Amino acid sequence: MCLIILVRLPTVKAEGPGVALRLGAVAHQAPAPLAKVALSTASVYPENTASAFRIAGRLGYDGVEVMVWTDPVSQDLDALRRLSEREGVPILAVHAPCLLVTQRVWSSDPWRKLSRAREAAEALGASTVVVHPPFRWQRGYARDFVAGIRRMADETDVRFAVENMYPWRYRDRRLEAYAPGWDPTDEDFPHFTLDVSHAATSRSDALAMADRMGDRLGHVHLSDGSGSGKDEHLVPGHGTQPCAELLARLAASGYRGHVVAEINTRRAASSAQREADLAETLDFTRRHLAVPGGGAGAAGRPVPAEEAGP
Template sequence: MVRIPDAKVALSTASVYPESTATAFEMAGRLGYDGVEVMVWTDPVSQDVEALRRLSDYHHVPILAIHAPCLLITQRVWSTDPWTKLQRARSAAERLGASTVVVHPPFRWQRQYSRDFVSGIWRMADETDVRFAVENMYPWRYRDREVLAYAPDWDVTKDDYRHFTVDLSHTATARADAMSMVDRMGDRLGHVHLADGNGSAKDEHLVPGRGNQPCAELLERLAGGSFDGHVVIEVNTRRAMSSAEREADLAEALAFTRLHLASSAGSAAASPVAGPAAESRAPLPRVSHGRPRIRRT
């Protein structure tokens, strides 16, 4: 007996770059994705709530998540103030019916923002039903040197957040144990960016199955547990020689994800990350969702 979990599989609009946000909606609808995650960036359509609503309605593709403009290239998108960016992301999510806002930890040079980030994310999460899911990042590398670009930390499990996003391309770049990180996230894992990587200093975002990350294992464990978030395909297709080649990569990623999300009904477990590979690990303590103890940096 096979059980298909409730987790929806979405396409990140970043996955069609350099094509447009509008193209992402079209491809997601044609390939059978359950929805999209909108990466808010320099494409004006990605910043326009009404334009996004029209695309969603036209293609019958729900918007499941908003990725706040946290990248270096989006420093001036939706204001230069990082808290204003998050407020606008929350407003967009509420107006579009998205359940999640994905946010990166601050850059280290954003000193005031990074000092207040943990408590500020809790404060914003208390004001809405939208999840603020903080995403794991990675140290930047130049030759044999590491540069710690994010604060409080690129490993977001070192701080206390209500919800996390795990990104498996980022665990590859960080050369971190992805499944151990997922274990530390426990029942606070609320969102997944599915991609692959080989441990390069570059953030590769390969199609799942083309690198060395435990993409299949993670999906199977999510399917066997109580994970109630979304799985988002966030891959790099900019080397595709044609739109048809890009679409083939996105179809392969969707097929891989649906295959490994299908699980034996008998393997279901209470933990959102439980599964056969987790049996040898010690049980996770349940994390309180009350007010956090903030680590000052």
């Protein structure tokens, strides 16, 4: 039970505000869950991709999810590999450039973007590519999206995990911005990403969505939300979403996917406060993923992946 302490304590490299919280977080991370806890590089914005690797290594995250965006380093496989090796932090997932601000990153062709993301994941040793549903105005892409994702998934061991989004709202107006829709469980995708903040924004029941995803739930973006209609990405426990219950259910089922901290720290008053928020998120996640026996079944054995559910 002390293995995590022995492994993680040497990674605390900095002093100052937040160090006591980091040490406290490490001290009770037992028993170890089957799921790996990663840091999304988007969580350190407006700091850059390199900062995310440093923070992930310092705090003791199991790895990172690389958000491919306008930061040149996030697009450079050699630079990402060097960061991973230098900080001792593996790359567990690649988030394809699906945002409005990344429409021309890695090509303006959305299928080429996904091919590049798969190539990056394969080259960097990541098991998952996270992808958003198409925007409605991407008509050809949207029309072929479900069949195309299934076809690409059949060509690689990398999982294409389609993420739940939300309707856009402005005052009393609601815009359906995604096609076939913002809820991927309406379609037959091989794998899903459950984003808890997006569930809050769409005013969906995150636990019910996890149930619908079933054993195809392979990736979780963990953050909180208040259901305000804004995509808040709060520190878990700071909103109204069932973050703790979701993690406990994942742990009890023997979930072997990734749980990725994807919080919004852009309004942090300082780098120290940003790091403290990320340490708190890691602590929350590890505590609620920890179950007696480390996720073992009734006979003391790990639950096989094919038996695992949400």
